[in-house]
Each structure stands twice: as structure tokens, then as C-alpha cells.
Amino acid sequence: xxxxxxxxxxxxxxxxxxxxxxxxxxxxxxxxxxxxxxxxxxxxxxxxxxxxxxxxxxxxxxxxxxxxxxxxxxxxxxxxxxxxxxxxxxxxxxxxxxxxxxxxxxxxxxxxxxxxxxxxxxxxxxxxxxxxxxxxxxxxxxxxxxxxxxxxxxxxxxxxxxxxxxxxxxxxxxxxxxxxxxxxxxxxxxxxxxxxxxxxxxxx
Numbered sequence: 001x002x003x004x005x006x007x008x009x010x011x012x013x014x015x016x017x018x019x020x021x022x023x024x025x026x027x028x029x030x031x032x033x034x035x036x037x038x039x040x041x042x043x044x045x046x047x048x049x050x051x052x053x054x055x056x057x058x059x060x061x062x063x064x065x066x067x068x069x070x071x072x073x074x075x076x077x078x079x080x081x082x083x084x085x086x087x088x089x090x091x092x093x094x095x096x097x098x099x100x101x102x103x104x105x106x107x108x109x110x111x112x113x114x115x116x117x118x119x120x121x122x123x124x125x126x127x128x129x130x131x132x133x134x135x136x137x138x139x140x141x142x143x144x145x146x147x148x149x150x151x152x153x154x155x156x157x158x159x160x161x162x163x164x165x166x167x168x169x170x171x172x173x174x175x176x177x178x179x180x181x182x183x184x185x186x187x188x189x190x191x192x193x194x195x196x197x198x199x200x201x202x203x204x
Contacts, residue, residue, distance in 0.1 A: 029102060133169055
């Protein structure tokens with residue numbers, strides 16, 4: 001697949017050269033947002049994007065460098081199908097979204113929404129009947145994004161881990177006959193192709 005020229009943020013399945021940056025960015029974003037204490041053992045898991053790329057589907061968002069053809073990773077999101085090692089709450093037929101992160105200096109450009117919309121398209125492509133995620137009450141900005149995309153609360157599935165209460169939200173794909181003409185509610189009008197390593201979701 002030929003690379004797609006772009007001038008703004010782009011989302012793709014992580015290439016080998018993206019993976020280490022995605023791990024570092026995820027941990028640093030969690031630390032910047034106060035979601036992780038320095039030295040927390042979960043930091044090592046956030047940084048281990050190599051394992052996520054191997055055992056799940058790792059998406060990255062990139063932006064072009066001001067000069068030259070290089071890109072920098074500014075966001076990441078993991079898709080974990082039911083039965084994969086990264087699925088915590090997904091049931092049969094479900095895909096779970098985890099570890100959404102955007103670099104603080106890259107926020108305000110719609111990158112989180114691009115990652116989420118691309119992930120929903122990928123989940124539909126994987127044949128998912130439902131997409132699930134867990135969130136904290138403090139993640140109010142993320143909650144507004146989930147609402148725009150059509151996620152709904154599933155309080156009967158809420159859970160706790162080591163004293164942290166997590167809220168579950170779910171998203172239902174449109175009926176199969178309508179999928180070719182509908183996009184996730186609130187998603188940007190951008191193409192998405194899940195395989196091939198090119199820039200697959202873009203703006204600008």
C-alpha cells in the first residue's frame with residue numbers, strides 16, 4: 001500500500017519504529033494527567049508497547065515534523081479483542097479499548113477523537129458486536145468524547161481494581177446493512193484502512 005501524503009495528524013496501526021515512542025508517550029501522558037504516581041508498577045505496563053503491538057492491536061497518531069519527511073508519535077490507543085491478554089472486561093464478541101493517550105503538547109487538535117473513531121472502524125472490521133472500555137470518574141474530558149461517539153454507560157458492568165472504581169461504557173455498531181454508509185457518531189469524515197502500515201486516517 002502506497003503511503004498517503006498528509007499535512008495534519010494521521011492514525012495508523014503502529015509500525016515497528018513507532019512502538020517504543022508509543023509506550024513512552026502513554027506513560028508520560030498518564031503521569032502528566034495525575035493518573036499515575038511516579039514509581040507505580042503500572043508505569044512499566046504502559047511503557048511496554050512492544051507487548052501491546054504483539055498481543056493486541058496498537059494504533060498510533062502521528063504528526064509531521066516541521067521540516068523534512070519525518071513524523072512524531074503524539075497519541076496511542078490499544079484494541080484488545082475478547083480472549084486476548086489485554087482484555088479486562090470484554091466478553092465474547094466484544095473488543096475492548098485501552099490506554100488512550102495523547103501527548104499534552106498535541107492536545108486540542110482532535111487527535112483523541114481520531115484515534116477513537118479509527119478504533120471503532122477497526123473493531124467493526126474485526127467483526128465485533130460491541131466495543132467496551134473502562135474509565136474513571138475523573139476523566140471528564142474523555143467522557144465528553146465518548147458521549148459524542150455514542151458510547152453509553154453500563155453500570156451493571158462497573159468494576160474495581162485495588163480500590164479504584166472503574167466505569168464501563170459500551171458502543172454498539174450499526175446494523176450490518178448500514179455499516180457501509182454510516183460512521184461512528186461524531187467521527188471525522190476520514191478514511192480508515194486497518195492494515196498495510198500507511199497513513200490511514202487523516203485531516204488537513
